[in-house]
Every structure is written in C-alpha cells, then in structure tokens.
Amino acid sequence: MKAEGKKRVWADYQKDIADDHFFYVRSCIRQTFFPGSEQFFLHLMRKVLGKDVLENPSHTSCTGIGYHSDIVPLRTIMAVVARHFALMKESGYKNIAISCVTSFGIYTEILETWKHFPRELEQTREDLFKATGREFDIPENVAHTSDIIFKFRDEIAQKAKYRLVNRDTGKPLRGVEHIGCHYAKMFPKHGVGGAEFPRVLSGMIESWGGEIVDYPERRHCCGFGFRQYLVQANRGYSLSNTAKKFESMKPFRPDFVLTNCPGCNMFMDKWQYTIKEMDGTVYGEKGESIPILTYEELAGLVMGYNPWDLGLQLHMVQSEPLFRKMGIEFNPDDKYKTKDGRQMPVPQNLINS
Amino acid sequence: MEKFGFTLLKARFIDYDANDRSIAEFIYSKEPSFRVCIECGCCAATCTTGKYTRFSLRELNILMKRGENSLVRNKIRECMLCGKCTLVCPRGVNTRNVIALAREAYRKEQDNAV
Numbered sequence: 342m343k344a345e346g347k348k349r350v351w352a353d354y355q356k357d358i359a360d361d362h363f364f365y366v367r368s369c370i371r372q373t374f375f376p377g378s379e380q381f382f383l384h385l386m387r388k389v390l391g392k393d394v395l396e397n398p399s400h401t402s403c404t405g406i407g408y409h410s411d412i413v414p415l416r417t418i419m420a421v422v423a424r425h426f427a428l429m430k431e432s433g434y435k436n437i438a439i440s441c442v443t444s445f446g447i448y449t450e451i452l453e454t455w456k457h458f459p460r461e462l463e464q465t466r467e468d469l470f471k472a473t474g475r476e477f478d479i480p481e482n483v484a485h486t487s488d489i490i491f492k493f494r495d496e497i498a499q500k501a502k503y504r505l506v507n508r509d510t511g512k513p514l515r516g517v518e519h520i521g522c523h524y525a526k527m528f529p530k531h532g533v534g535g536a537e538f539p540r541v542l543s544g545m546i547e548s549w550g551g552e553i554v555d556y557p558e559r560r561h562c563c564g565f566g567f568r569q570y571l572v573q574a575n576r577g578y579s580l581s582n583t584a585k586k587f588e589s590m591k592p593f594r595p596d597f598v599l600t601n602c603p604g605c606n607m608f609m610d611k612w613q614y615t616i617k618e619m620d621g622t623v624y625g626e627k628g629e630s631i632p633i634l635t636y637e638e639l640a641g642l643v644m645g646y647n648p649w650d651l652g653l654q655l656h657m658v659q660s661e662p663l664f665r666k667m668g669i670e671f672n673p674d675d676k677y678k679t680k681d682g683r684q685m686p687v688p689q690n691l692i693n694s
Numbered sequence: 695m696e697k698f699g700f701t702l703l704k705a706r707f708i709d710y711d712a713n714d715r716s717i718a719e720f721i722y723s724k725e726p727s728f729r730v731c732i733e734c735g736c737c738a739a740t741c742t743t744g745k746y747t748r749f750s751l752r753e754l755n756i757l758m759k760r761g762e763n764s765l766v767r768n769k770i771r772e773c774m775l776c777g778k779c780t781l782v783c784p785r786g787v788n789t790r791n792v793i794a795l796a797r798e799a800y801r802k803e804q805d806n807a808v
Contacts, residue, residue: 584702619698620702
C-alpha cells in the first residue's frame with residue numbers, strides 16, 4: 342500500500358482524546374469488585390497529573406447489563422444516558438470519561454444511533470424533558486478511561502519507580518493485553534487503533550518497559566458475554582471461552598494479563614479459580630495462575646504505590662508472583678488490614694497467595 | 695463440577711467434508727420442505743415422546759444435516775409418528791414425513807451394509 346493511502350486508512354483509527362476537564366462516570370462492576378482502580382484513577386488524574394475531573398453523585402448505572410439481557414428497552418437506556426449527558430451539561434463539562442467498557446459501548450452505540458436516526462435523538466430529548474425537566478448536549482469528546490491513561494502513559498513512565506522488567510533476569514516482563522469487545526469491535530473509530538490493532542493497552546505495557554505477547558486467540562472474547570453468564574446453566578459457554586483463551590496464551594508464558602473491561606477482568610480472574618477447582622488446570626508457571634490487572638492497578642504498581650492501597654488483594658488470583666518479578670516491596674501482613682490497622686477477615690481459597 | 699451447576703465444555707468441531715450427509719440429501723430430495731426448517735424447536739416443544747424421554751426432533755434434524763448419523767440412527771425410531779410436530783411447525787415442514795424418510799434411509803443404509 343502507498344504511504345499516503347496507509348496514512349488515510351489509519352487516520353480513521355487515531356482517536357482524539359481530551360486533555361483536561363473530564364466528567365467521570367463510574368462502572369457498576371469495577372466500583373464493586375475493584376474499587377481501588379477507580380479510586381486510583383481519580384487520585385492519578387487530580388493529584389498526580391493535575392487534571393480537573395468531576396464526579397457527580399447523581400450519576401447512576403447506565404443499565405447496560407439490563408439492556409444486553411433484554412430487560413431494559415433501547416428507548417429507556419437512551420433516556421438514562423441522556424440524563425447523564427444532562428448532568429454533565431449542568432456541571433459545565435463537555436468531555437466524558439467512561440470507566441466501563443460496557444458503558445462505553447452503550448454510549449457509542451447510542452451516539453451513533455442518534456447520528457444516523459435524528460428522530461431517535463429528538464424522541465430522547467422529549468422523553469428526558471418530560472421525565473426530569475432536563476436538557477442535554479452531545480459531548481464534544483467521548484473517552485474510555487483507558488484512552489486517558491494511554492494518552493498520559495509517557496508521563497506515568499517518567500514518574501515510575503518500577504519498570505515492567507524481571508528484576509532477576511533483566512528481561513522485559515511478558516504482558517497479555519486483553520481489550521473488551523465493546524471497546525472497539527462495534528465502532529472501531531471510537532477505539533485507539535480500531536478493532537483489529539488496538540494500541541490502548543499494548544501502548545501502556547511498552548511504555549512501562551514490558552513486552553507484548555502475541556498469541557493465536559488474542560482477539561477472542563474473554564467469555565463474559567451477558568447471555569452466557571446470566572443464566573447459571575449457560576455459564577459453561579463463558580467458562581469454555583475463557584479456557585480457550587488461556588490455553589492459547591499458556592505456551593507464551595505471560596507474566597500478567599492487562600484488561601480494560603470490568604467483565605473481562607472479573608471473569609478472567611475468577612474463572613481461573615473455577616477451572617482450577619474443576620480439573621486442577623492452571624495457566625501460569627510453577628503451578629501458579631496468571632494475575633489479571635486493570636490498567637490503573639498496573640499504573641499504580643509501576644509508580645510505586647502500595648499494592649494493598651490499589652486493592653490488588655481483592656482479586657481471586659493474587660499478584661504476589663508479579664510483585665516479586667518486578668521487585669516491588671510489599672508487606673504481606675498488611676494485606677487485609679484497614680487503614681487504622683484493624684485486621685479484616687481473610688478470604689478463603691485465594692490463588693497464588 | 696456439581697457444585698458450580700455448569701461444566702467446562704471441551705473444544706469440538708464438525709467436519710462437514712468427512713461427515714456423510716447422504717441421509718439429509720435423501721430427505722431433501724423426497725421432502726424439500728426439510729430445507730426450510732430453522733430449528734426453532736416447536737416440534738420438540740409439542741412432542742409427546744419428548745415429554746417423557748430425551749427425544750428431540752430439533753436436535754435430530756440438526757444432527758442429520760451435519761451428517762452426524764450415528765447419534766440419530768436408533769433415536770429416530772422412538773418417534774410414535776403422531777404428527778403433532780407437523781401441525782405446529784411455523785415453516786410448514788412435513789416433519790412426520792421427514793421422520794418416515796429418515797427411518798427409510800437408515801434402514802436402506804443398514805441393508806446395504808449387510
């Protein structure tokens with residue numbers, strides 16, 4: 342392909358990410374299962390990078406899980422999303438930062454719907470006004486929070502205390518990057534690098550000293566798939582998808598998996614426990630499982646934050662093998678202690694612990 | 695595995711080139727409506743045999759089309775040919791005739807083998 346043509350093709354996948362003044366919307370799953378990630382994102386943006394990020398307590402679930410399981414109709418979810426845009430407008434913000442990949446997919450799907458079917462936009466404006474008396478504007482910039490960390494990855498690298506390098510061998514650590522399907526597979530132009538060559542997580546790993554693992558099932562779904570896990574009898578499909586991915590990556594001996602989707606993180610983490618319980622299979626080296634991290638957790642680790650402040654102990658697969666490889670100092674005794682030193686109950690059946 | 699309520703499914707694939715789809719081809723030639731079946735399962739839902747045993751015409755139709763005949767050969771004999779499935783089929787497939795033809799095809803296959 343001629344250089345000019347190649348440039349034109351790739352121009353579609355170079356995403357504009359706002360620099361400052363974000364209206365932050367949380368993820369239902371992340372704030373429940375990995376609360377440290379969202380907390381660290383706010384800390385990083387506000388205290389470390391000096392950015393303006395507003396969180397509105399009136400923000401609600403986007404109802405994406407209900408939408409994908411046919412409980413919430415499209416018209417209803419459009420009104421819910423429109424309400425979030427109204428909150429943003431009332432606060433004087435124009436850039437939305439979305440923590441969840443499911444929500445990100447919902448927002449992009451609805452924005453594309455309004456773009457191609459203006460009648461739907463007018464209907465939503467009418468629905469929202471009748472229901473709440475609110476009005477909204479379309480955001481000027483829509484970014485997933487992993488886009489924002491990607492944008493500032495080099496600033497994070499400059500402030501890093503640790504690198505993604507094996508302390509003993511001096512070789513880069515091998516990271517699997519797993520992108521949530523709803524990030525760019527539906528609307529490639531909304532993701533950094535599109536659907537086939539997303540750079541959003543691989544860019545972070547490379548900037549922070551690691552090496553990307555390329556394996557056959559790299560773009561395979563994690564198995565989350567709403568209809569696959571909502572009904573207990575169907576969860577075998579979800580589990581089998583996850584097993585397929587792990588079997589494919591196992592020969593490449595990854596040191597960690599980095600995800601940008603709450604569902605991928607939760608299922609790749611917890612299904613490793615389930616598979617180990619079912620047939621004893623583990624996918625890491627030396628009988629260990631592979632730690633699954635969010636991009637905020639990884640950013641926090643390379644910047645030298647206490648792993649327990651980042652909430653890494655809340656995963657099913659514990660990350661101590663990765664800490665040892667990176668040379669991160671941590672105190673195992675503080676793992677389940679509150680900030681004022683009280684001992685919390687210690688979970689059972691944790692992996693790698 | 696019992697405690698989870700679901701299992702880890704092993705990878706499997708259907709080899710359409712290696713499988714023998716002559717039974718399905720025989721049924722298509724004699725009962726063309728078999729082609730328009732969308733495997734909706736109305737036949738299985740209304741089936742009296744299916745209510746008391748694990749007989750499912752929907753499943754058998756899929757297996758015959760895939761050429762996975764070993765799973766159908768004996769199972770297809772369990773049908774009582776009452777024809778309720780034909781009455782409920784939304785695509786107008788003569789399912790009763792499909793079963794009769796399948797039985798005939800498997801019988802001929804067996805005779806030829808002998």
